[in-house]
Amino acid sequence: MGSLTVVIRQGADGRFAQVCRDSLVNCTPELEQIIEMPDDTRPGGVWTRISTPFVAFIDETVAVCPGWAGRMIASLIRSGAAAIGPLTNGADGAQHQAGDYQDISGFLDFADRIAQDRAGRTQSVEALDPCCVLYSRDRLTGIGLDAAPNDLPAFVHDAGLCLAVALDTYVHSFASYYAQARPEVVAMIPATASRILDVGCGTGTLGGRLKTERRIEVIGVEMDPTAAEAAGRVLDRVHRADVETLVLPYPAGSFDAIIMADILEHLRDPWGLLARLSPLLSSEGRLIASLPNVRHWSVVRGLLEGEWTYLPAGILDRTHLRFFTRRSGQALIESAGLCVIGTEPIRSAGPPDLAALVEACRGLLLDVSTLVDEASVAQYLYLAAPR
Numbered sequence: 001m002g003s004l005t006v007v008i009r010q011g012a013d014g015r016f017a018q019v020c021r022d023s024l025v026n027c028t029p030e031l032e033q034i035i036e037m038p039d040d041t042r043p044g045g046v047w048t049r050i051s052t053p054f055v056a057f058i059d060e061t062v063a064v065c066p067g068w069a070g071r072m073i074a075s076l077i078r079s080g081a082a083a084i085g086p087l088t089n090g091a092d093g094a095q096h097q098a099g100d101y102q103d104i105s106g107f108l109d110f111a112d113r114i115a116q117d118r119a120g121r122t123q124s125v126e127a128l129d130p131c132c133v134l135y136s137r138d139r140l141t142g143i144g145l146d147a148a149p150n151d152l153p154a155f156v157h158d159a160g161l162c163l164a165v166a167l168d169t170y171v172h173s174f175a176s177y178y179a180q181a182r183p184e185v186v187a188m189i190p191a192t193a194s195r196i197l198d199v200g201c202g203t204g205t206l207g208g209r210l211k212t213e214r215r216i217e218v219i220g221v222e223m224d225p226t227a228a229e230a231a232g233r234v235l236d237r238v239h240r241a242d243v244e245t246l247v248l249p250y251p252a253g254s255f256d257a258i259i260m261a262d263i264l265e266h267l268r269d270p271w272g273l274l275a276r277l278s279p280l281l282s283s284e285g286r287l288i289a290s291l292p293n294v295r296h297w298s299v300v301r302g303l304l305e306g307e308w309t310y311l312p313a314g315i316l317d318r319t320h321l322r323f324f325t326r327r328s329g330q331a332l333i334e335s336a337g338l339c340v341i342g343t344e345p346i347r348s349a350g351p352p353d354l355a356a357l358v359e360a361c362r363g364l365l366l367d368v369s370t371l372v373d374e375a376s377v378a379q380y381l382y383l384a385a386p387r
Contacts, residue, residue: 002032004069004134005052009059009149010038016174017060019312024058027066030073042146056134057149061175062088063104064132065111068169072134075122075166082139082161083128083153087114090173091129094165099172100348102298102314102378111170121167128153128163132171174313181205184346185261188288188383193256197221197280199243200263204231211235219255221246244273252279260289264332265320274336278386287338287384290346294323297351297375315378326370326380333384342383350376 006024010017024031032052047055054073058064068086076084087097101110130150139161147155157163185206189196194216198207201220210216211234220238222228228240239246244267258277264270274287281287292315299315302308310318324332330340354372361368 002030003052003054003073004028004030005033005035005050005055006031007035007037007046007055007057007149009057010036011060014060016063016312019063019174020058020060023063023065027064028069030054030069037149042148050137053137054134055137056132057130057152059131059173059175061173062090062132063107063172063174065108065115065169065171067115068111068171069134071115071169072166075120075164075168076134076136078120079122079124079164080162081122081124081136081164083133083135083156084122084164084166085125085128085133085153086166086169086171088129088131088171088173090131090175093127093129094123094125095129097170099170102296102348103311103316106298106348107172111172114170115168118168123165123167125163125165126157128165131173131175180262181209182261182290184344184381185259185288185290186210188286188342188344188381189257189259190284190286192284193286195219195255196257196259197248197250197255197277198235198259198261199277200260200266201227201231201235201238203227204234204238206259206261207231208234221248244268248277248280250280253282253285254280256282256285258285258287260287262290264289265292265317265322265324268321270322270332271335274333274338278336278338281386283386285386287333287382289329289333289382289384290379291324291329291332291382292317292320292379293325293329293345293374293377295325295371295374296348296378297354300371300375301351326374326377329380329382333382337387338384339387340382340384342381344381344383345374345377346379346381347376348378 037046072084085095087095089099099110101107130153133153143159196218198220201207201222207218210218218235220231220235221243222231223242228238232238296315310316333340358368
């Protein structure tokens with residue numbers, strides 16, 4: 001009999017639900033049962049179905065790694081806390097840990113390094129992100145647990161019980177898929193910009209940040225209905241539509257900046273869209289675009305081994321229709337009559353020593369002079385201006 005019950009919190013966007021469930025089943029030998037619960041319900045009735053000494057509430061956007069539950073249970077017992085959370089890319093504060101990986105195997109390697117480097121370490125905290133929290137049933141006895149899942153960690157803390165973070169456990173959150181602040185993109189927007197078009201704005205996190213920092217108008221375009229609804233609460237206007245068929249009601253020169261972060265690779269015809277949008281830039285306007293780098297080592301390695309496996313997120317995201325290198329990405333943007341005036345690489349974990357591979361390629365008369373540098377680049381940011 002297992003010692004752990006996992007309650008999966010189901011949200012409106014179920015695109016990562018199967019990845020979450022598969023990771024739990026494959027990586028949790030302590031698992032006794034899985035209970036699925038809509039995110040907007042209270043867990044009061046759920047507790048009556050749980051007989052295990054430990055229970056974890058996990059968003060369906062979270063993927064776990066081998067050993068996660070065992071480490072968190074051990075840390076919970078050792079710390080004397082009533083609830084404990086992991087490190088994750090999807091949280092703020094003490095739980096935040098940026099990941100330098102691009103695929104599932106990279107995530108697992110990254111999580112394993114954290115487990116080894118920080119074995120047994122915990123930290124007491126005042127709050128926990130509700131995306132993944134493990135509770136001790138014994139320590140919660142008698143406090144009337146009927147708070148909504150998002151409020152449950154705070155409810156436990158307000159009852160005088162302790163919270164902690166397992167610093168040796170890392171889980172990946174796909175929740176940031178539509179909610180990325182992208183400070184490196186924000187840094188490229190001209191300080192004088194007063195009106196911005198954010199294509200593929202997601203939940204409006206980037207534009208919302210801009211509006212808190214500057215006097216600026218931000219107009220978004222987003223196809224996902226849930227994300228568009230959220231963006232509509234923070235941006236000045238949101239067009240909920242497929243940008244490839246949308247006719248925007250703005251004259252030429254309407255925008256000081258157009259942001260296309262993580263969008264062009266999803267399109268059927270990014271060349272055509274860029275050609276239609278570039279005239280909307282003012283004479284001093286700027287286009288800021290980001291594109292995954294298909295020359296990253298994680299992809300090159302797979303090709304050399306005969307693999308091209310689509311994933312829930314990353315460079316080989318299964319929703320990506322187009323793939324670019326640094327040079328072909330620049331050619332894409334310049335095909336719309338723009339001039340690329342800056343390129344910034346966003347790097348992840350570096351590749352192994354590629355000296356032998358480079359030498360073999362040179363023996364085949366291949367130009368691989370930039371391979372070593374570009375193999376660590378997960379994504380390129382392009383800054384472009386009208387010609």
